[in-house]
């Protein structure tokens with residue numbers, strides 16, 4: 141048995157550049173279960189982050205009792221990280237699963253049967269449709285359902301109801317990834333591949349704490365940095381993460397920009413490439429447009445100017461640019477430190493620009509990974525339950541809309557395309573006013589995860605909007621709903637999903653869902669049936685009943701598009717696992733790397749968007765796009781840096797930012813129910829720099845109040861590795877508490893402080909820029925509950941080799957079965 145709590149990345153298998161990453165199989169079974177006891181192994185992939193590690197689920201007595209990595213899988217070569225090993229299965233047998241629908245009666249949520257619950261939904265839905273039309277309907281879904289479920293929901297919304305108000309929590313997660321691809325290359329889709337790790341000679345991580353958030357991918361990188369001829373690492377993060385430690389170890393560099401200043405730093409790096417002649421001029425001339433404008437845009441950002449804005453020493457910026465400029469093959473990864481921060485799309489596009497300027501794209505080692513976070517975020521973007529049109533189609537292109545109308549046999553005018561799809565933050569605003577009077581939330585917990593929590597609670601609890609919540613558990617969001625539907629989860633249903641590097645996995649049903657819980661697919665189909673959605677021939681709009689039939693329908697929707705699934709089938713996915721799209725006649729076994737030919741899907745008739753001005757978000761028109769004659773070339777686009785919306789002031793002198801720890805996933809509905817993960821990070825904290833802590837008279841473990849103009853939390857302080865002037869809070873902790881409802885649990889939700897503001901292009905809200913103040917409220921009685929293993933470690937020098945054990949340090953992964961999980965108070969509609 142392995143211990144992935146203390147030994148997060150596991151035994152190393154270093155290997156030389158250009159050689160295949162060796163396999164290492166990780167296995168974990170529930171306490172008391174031996175390998176010989178396992179009755180069946182069922183093929184799947186891990187659903188606890190975007191890495192999509194191939195695994196098999198162990199089944200015994202009709203229960204999921206553990207997981208084992210798939211040695212032959214192209215993604216993980218057998219490895220699994222802490223969440224995947226310990227967090228994948230315990231939640232499923234938790235005693236507080238939702239097993240029957242709930243409806244609100246006289247203010248109380250009470251159990252009921254499916255007929256009553258669906259009857260209530262359909263009654264409200266039909267009533268509003270008749271009275272106000274489809275714009276009264278909104279859907280807020282996830283990055284954690286299956287492809288088949290998103291596609292079904294997308295068809296219901298676009299062709300059944302005809303509402304543009306549909307989005308996913310992917311808006312909070314990877315909207316910027318999609319936007320950055322569309323702006324640079326014309327369509328969504330990761331150009332790079334994980335195999336680039338084996339070929340590169342430098343890796344840049346932009347706002348990405350990979351050692352904690354994609355642990356298996358980080359293990360793959362460690363196997364290069366600890367082997368012969370290692371790549372140099374460059375880290376861009378205001379905290380001294382383990383990426384920063386590895387940067388220092390490999391002769392790379394750690395750049396710690398002030399929170400909210402990424403774009404100034406990127407403009408500085410770009411300027412350095414021009415200044416030193418590190419631009420591959422011939423390649424750029426042939427394959428990109430916009431180079432002159434970009435050179436002008438970045439001209440003011442001298443290293444000294446960058447130092448003034450970002451606080452990054454000019455010499456460090458120069459060194460980082462030199463590493464980019466002189467390496468033969470750079471791999472870049474970008475994540476929430478960029479996507480959820482100020483000027484998100486512009487900063488992320490700037491990473492694409494660096495690769496285009498160097499001509500480093502589509503070749504081994506030269507990947508751009510605009511990362512995803514959630515396991516199935518990619519599928520939502522592909523299938524269009526995030527508002528996009530399915531198959532990376534352009535809502536502004538009548539031919540693309542007509543293709544879908546033909547496929548679904550509906551009038552093209554039914555499909556909402558007269559204006560951009562409504563983004564999640566706007567959906568909430570419409571729900572706030574009641575112009576959306578019916579909001580269906582599936583597989584996401586916005587009461588904890590959306591910014592400015594007090595406002596979100598008020599919207600969901602108010603009478604102006606009827607709220608349906610579909611989840612595994614009665615979450616903080618479910619408590620505010622009018623109807624709660626019990627869903628079947630991973631392992632209890634069959635479906636496919638696609639990871640960051642376009643790799644598709646099939647996840648088979650291993651066990652039956654509890655009692656009356658149903659798959660999300662079945663729930664959406666039941667709604668479509670009850671609403672009697674039909675096509676123009678009078679046949680049912682949704683012609684499929686099973687997930688395999690839904691997959692086959694989806695496959696047809698991708699024909700001829702960059703994201704081509706036509707060569708995939710359930711049978712094919714049951715073979716060697718982990719196949720990257722496009723998969724078609726030309727590429728029957730999938731495609732490791734896009735754009736090898738230097739041709740991009742940027743043509744006016746092919747692209748997914750005509751693009752935007754990165755500074756203002758203003759849309760480029762079709763005519764303007766056509767005039768640029770992209771002819772398969774990529775776009776180099778830039779923007780000037782502007783200061784964040786809320787800068788430190790006398791009242792709020794510090795910069796507030798939020799994020800994750802390795803042991804918890806999001807709002808903890810799964811990881812909080814696995815004993816070892818829960819114990820490794822049981823409660824909230826904030827990280828302060830030693831300088832700020834000393835100035836405020838705060839010691840490790842003291843209780844502090846952290847306040848922004850919107851709200852406050854009271855948690856314990858970790859004197860940590862965050863840069864001076866910044867404060868970091870994990871966002872995992874709502875009021876649900878597996879131990880008990882702690883008196884302080886109401887006051888530990890990081891999003892009480894964040895604000896309702898978003899990127900002008902991707903519309904992704906900013907979770908990583910706000911101003912705050914910190915005051916000590918009382919002495920602590922020991923260290924804070926923050927993990928001591930990774931970026932949240934105490935300020936004492938941190939080395940990548942020897943992280944200290946976490947508090948508690950237990951390795952049992954049994955479900956927290958007997959503790960009262962939930963102080964269930966269905967009468968509360970908290971405001």
Ligand SMILES: Nc1nc2c(c(=O)[nH]1)N[C@H]1C(S)=C(S)[C@@H](COP(=O)(O)OP(=O)(O)OC[C@H]3O[C@@H](n4cnc5c(=O)[nH]c(N)nc54)[C@H](O)[C@@H]3O)O[C@H]1N2
Nearest residue numbers: 189347349353399400475476477513514799800802805806
């Ligand atoms: N353990 C674990 N793994 C996860 C998840 C989880 O909840 N737990 N969630 C998954 C999901 S959905 C996602 S989206 C990913 C997210 O994965 P990451 O993006 O790696 O995680 P975060 O902690 O949100 O943010 C990354 C880093 O951004 C830094 N940062 C904060 N502000 C700024 C800034 O202004 N500029 C820069 N350059 N950096 C800044 C933070 O210090 C932090 O180290 O993780 C996925 N994997």
Ligand SMILES: Nc1nc2c(c(=O)[nH]1)N[C@H]1C(S)=C(S)[C@@H](COP(=O)(O)OP(=O)(O)OC[C@H]3O[C@@H](n4cnc5c(=O)[nH]c(N)nc54)[C@H](O)[C@@H]3O)O[C@H]1N2
Nearest residue numbers: 313583584585589610611627629798799806807809871907
């Ligand atoms: N302050 C701050 N806030 C953030 C972030 C941050 O960095 N800082 N990160 C943002 C990001 S990147 C993300 S991705 C979001 C995540 O935020 P959420 O999406 O709210 O987080 P989860 O806890 O993953 O919620 C998923 C819900 O779906 C349920 N679920 C799981 N599987 C299924 C299923 O098969 N069917 C159904 N019906 N339900 C299921 C789970 O029980 C859970 O309640 O948070 C965002 N919020």
Ligand code: SF4
Nearest residue numbers: 186189192193221224
């Ligand atoms: S890296 Fe992500 S996908 Fe892989 S085991 Fe960990 S949580 Fe699961």
Ligand SMILES: [Mo]
Nearest residue numbers: 312313513514
């Ligand atoms: Mo995410």
